[in-house]
Amino acid sequence: MASDVRSIKGTRDFFPEDMAVRNWIASVWRKVSTRYGFEEFDGPIFESLELYTQKSGEEIVNQLYAFDDKGGRALALRPEMTPTLARMVIARVGTLRKPIKWFSISRCCRYERPQRGRFREFFQWNIDIIGVKEPAADAEVIAAAVDSLREMGLGPDEVVVKIGDRKLLGALLSSLGIEGPRQMRVYSAIDRMTKLPPEKARGPLSQLDLGTDTENRILEVAAAKSLDEVKRFDWKESGSEKALSELETLFAILADCGIAEFCELDLSIVRGLDYYTGIVFEIYDKGRELRAICGGGRYDELISSFGGPPMPAAGFGLGDAVLQELLTERGLLPKFARALDFFAVPITKEEVGTTVKIVQALRRKGRPAEYSLSPGSMRKLMREADGSGAKWAIIVGPDELKEGAVTLRDMETGTQRKVTLQDALAGKFGC
Amino acid sequence: MASDVRSIKGTRDFFPEDMAVRNWIASVWRKVSTRYGFEEFDGPIFESLELYTQKSGEEIVNQLYAFDDKGGRALALRPEMTPTLARMVIARVGTLRKPIKWFSISRCCRYERPQRGRFREFFQWNIDIIGVKEPAADAEVIAAAVDSLREMGLGPDEVVVKIGDRKLLGALLSSLGIEGPRQMRVYSAIDRMTKLPPEKARGPLSQLDLGTDTENRILEVAAAKSLDEVKRFDWKESGSEKALSELETLFAILADCGIAEFCELDLSIVRGLDYYTGIVFEIYDKGRELRAICGGGRYDELISSFGGPPMPAAGFGLGDAVLQELLTERGLLPKFARALDFFAVPITKEEVGTTVKIVQALRRKGRPAEYSLSPGSMRKLMREADGSGAKWAIIVGPDELKEGAVTLRDMETGTQRKVTLQDALAGKFGC
Numbered sequence: 001m002a003s004d005v006r007s008i009k010g011t012r013d014f015f016p017e018d019m020a021v022r023n024w025i026a027s028v029w030r031k032v033s034t035r036y037g038f039e040e041f042d043g044p045i046f047e048s049l050e051l052y053t054q055k056s057g058e059e060i061v062n063q064l065y066a067f068d069d070k071g072g073r074a075l076a077l078r079p080e081m082t083p084t085l086a087r088m089v090i091a092r093v094g095t096l097r098k099p100i101k102w103f104s105i106s107r108c109c110r111y112e113r114p115q116r117g118r119f120r121e122f123f124q125w126n127i128d129i130i131g132v133k134e135p136a137a138d139a140e141v142i143a144a145a146v147d148s149l150r151e152m153g154l155g156p157d158e159v160v161v162k163i164g165d166r167k168l169l170g171a172l173l174s175s176l177g178i179e180g181p182r183q184m185r186v187y188s189a190i191d192r193m194t195k196l197p198p199e200k201a202r203g204p205l206s207q208l209d210l211g212t213d214t215e216n217r218i219l220e221v222a223a224a225k226s227l228d229e230v231k232r233f234d235w236k237e238s239g240s241e242k243a244l245s246e247l248e249t250l251f252a253i254l255a256d257c258g259i260a261e262f263c264e265l266d267l268s269i270v271r272g273l274d275y276y277t278g279i280v281f282e283i284y285d286k287g288r289e290l291r292a293i294c295g296g297g298r299y300d301e302l303i304s305s306f307g308g309p310p311m312p313a314a315g316f317g318l319g320d321a322v323l324q325e326l327l328t329e330r331g332l333l334p335k336f337a338r339a340l341d342f343f344a345v346p347i348t349k350e351e352v353g354t355t356v357k358i359v360q361a362l363r364r365k366g367r368p369a370e371y372s373l374s375p376g377s378m379r380k381l382m383r384e385a386d387g388s389g390a391k392w393a394i395i396v397g398p399d400e401l402k403e404g405a406v407t408l409r410d411m412e413t414g415t416q417r418k419v420t421l422q423d424a425l426a427g428k429f430g431c
Numbered sequence: 432m433a434s435d436v437r438s439i440k441g442t443r444d445f446f447p448e449d450m451a452v453r454n455w456i457a458s459v460w461r462k463v464s465t466r467y468g469f470e471e472f473d474g475p476i477f478e479s480l481e482l483y484t485q486k487s488g489e490e491i492v493n494q495l496y497a498f499d500d501k502g503g504r505a506l507a508l509r510p511e512m513t514p515t516l517a518r519m520v521i522a523r524v525g526t527l528r529k530p531i532k533w534f535s536i537s538r539c540c541r542y543e544r545p546q547r548g549r550f551r552e553f554f555q556w557n558i559d560i561i562g563v564k565e566p567a568a569d570a571e572v573i574a575a576a577v578d579s580l581r582e583m584g585l586g587p588d589e590v591v592v593k594i595g596d597r598k599l600l601g602a603l604l605s606s607l608g609i610e611g612p613r614q615m616r617v618y619s620a621i622d623r624m625t626k627l628p629p630e631k632a633r634g635p636l637s638q639l640d641l642g643t644d645t646e647n648r649i650l651e652v653a654a655a656k657s658l659d660e661v662k663r664f665d666w667k668e669s670g671s672e673k674a675l676s677e678l679e680t681l682f683a684i685l686a687d688c689g690i691a692e693f694c695e696l697d698l699s700i701v702r703g704l705d706y707y708t709g710i711v712f713e714i715y716d717k718g719r720e721l722r723a724i725c726g727g728g729r730y731d732e733l734i735s736s737f738g739g740p741p742m743p744a745a746g747f748g749l750g751d752a753v754l755q756e757l758l759t760e761r762g763l764l765p766k767f768a769r770a771l772d773f774f775a776v777p778i779t780k781e782e783v784g785t786t787v788k789i790v791q792a793l794r795r796k797g798r799p800a801e802y803s804l805s806p807g808s809m810r811k812l813m814r815e816a817d818g819s820g821a822k823w824a825i826i827v828g829p830d831e832l833k834e835g836a837v838t839l840r841d842m843e844t845g846t847q848r849k850v851t852l853q854d855a856l857a858g859k860f861g862c
Contacts, residue, residue, distance in 0.1 A: 005518050005737050008477060009502070016471060022473070041446055042445040043442075046442070046508075087437075087438065088444050091438075121475050132804040133805070134805055134806070136783070137804050143791070252784070253787055256787035338470065352567070356687035360688050360689055363578070369466070369467075373560065374565055375565070
């Protein structure tokens, strides 16, 4: 094949067997979303470039597929859904029922180095609650994420939700004299830290030249791995009391949701995106062999920063690629068989018309049915019926037709029986 | 809102009520495809630019969203699915079961002037059969298209399938000394002709300077509106006999499929894309108020032209935009209600835990359920329950809990009854 018709690096082709997996994953996402009362939305695959350069943060901006359209508009393929969500909510803020509970299953594109569980095009499940400031909203989105994983067969031995809190960490940083954009740089350093081997982990934070005492204090807090441990710290920082109380409420609701065993506090979780303002979380496989399965958190200032009213918000994005890696590795992907009930075979050209009528009758009844579209020897046609994966073959031959019947063959057992032509033309095969 | 966070001209936002329509249309497409034995596939949203500049023809190339990625690759957002289909089939041609019967529901982008039923981003149902040269394949794809429209409530009084044949027209053109690329220019002129008002219709063809006799002969044939009329012409052209016999077979199978009343011959239908080689068709609303709902045909040389083996193929693309216009106009879009069964209301903070447990029990049973995530007065909470569209409200109050019960309220009738806490915590509400 000519090199110019190859697929593009980092993209995936979904052949029917791959599409079956993608559709199954999306169906679980859709089912769980609906069960939690979320409604589906979607936006365009491209948005104005400005929508992303404003608020998403440097990492995402560096990964944008940006281009101008023929009208000179500066556009970008969407790398995430949250900016689109914010734009749409602002456009109809006055008429939308509150709280807004929306989900989407969106195709997104990022120019990243392709690797295990990472492609340049992927599908991401997004769930968001807009209009609730209480930690009940954070618990609701975390519970939906966990439920989807549980629905796919992943239990607390396989996955863990690590929960951090920028509000608590922010109170600490403020008390250390680190404010505004400098806080963002610390979050970014901590975020990178968690992705590095232990011997290199301190690097990004040290580069900020905060001084050893400050650095140690930050590392001590970021190393905390439970709410109890965190509460034992000597918190004096303004705002820490409220943040701690919200975390306690969050963990209480998560326990009521029956998912306490999936969740743990981890203040080193801060997320890479700029717009998070409070509780943040990431879901990982327990062996930590893969990248994060899911990431989300609270972004109470994003909507107002885009020109909307102040609206608290919380949500997550959960991509298909890492998830599918994990499900494959654990053998949790279902086997997908082709949903074909009948394959009809006209023995000579004369029976094509009757065959078509029988097949159409079955289809009108909602039964998946095919017939051999090209003529051929009986042997070739039966091989085609066999290869089709149909449960039953219908053989329409001249001799049977003379008797006013067709032959129904069970493709698994090989047993055959006659069905009257009248029943066959009505799509009635008793199976 | 700042101008830089507006949506882009020609794109659509799918708010939940819009998404419900889009999902319903896609669900009918998926159902009909499966019934006809087609399997779903998909490819990336962008492909190499070359994939489209090679074979799709000038019109589509002029509408491409083309751009370079950060690695310097020349890419384009897909304007249609057939090139991706050809690429994927060639990549696995040796191992795929034949005939290949695939469908896709694909997001596509074209930089066109937005107008009624036309956006710069749209969703297109594609159905293709690869590996069958007989007209049975053409009939199969046409029948699937018609069935989907019938399934949505559109009958033969509303829509018509107009069927043309480049092979028959090509035989005529060859006999008139018009060969190769000049044939393509005639097809393009005829295609534009059908979209112009009668007084201007002759323009594109006249511009080709074919001479009055040739022009008249082409117009005479293109004006034919039935197979009988076409057969009455004095066909002497080489290849016309085979083409006519295939058209007869096609119409015979369409009659066996029970859709004869939807279909008519119209040799002025030639399609705008370069790669069609034989039978072509377009589906229109009968009043002809809208653009074509669906367009397709046979493209027997596309796969070999991309470097694959010779493989006959036929298929169509059917977009969501014109279809939705027509369904809306005819009042055929179903009413979509939110699928929320229960909305639970904790009266004080003390009942939140129990409320969460009840809601989670319902969700575990697959029932869509919500609860009020923010505290508030009983009045506010009941208004929230009412606005949620839930069928039932569950009221969890301190007095009832003391008695070991909760209150279930039918939101339509307003009638209430008690349910034991034990049943409530097991998600058993008897409704």
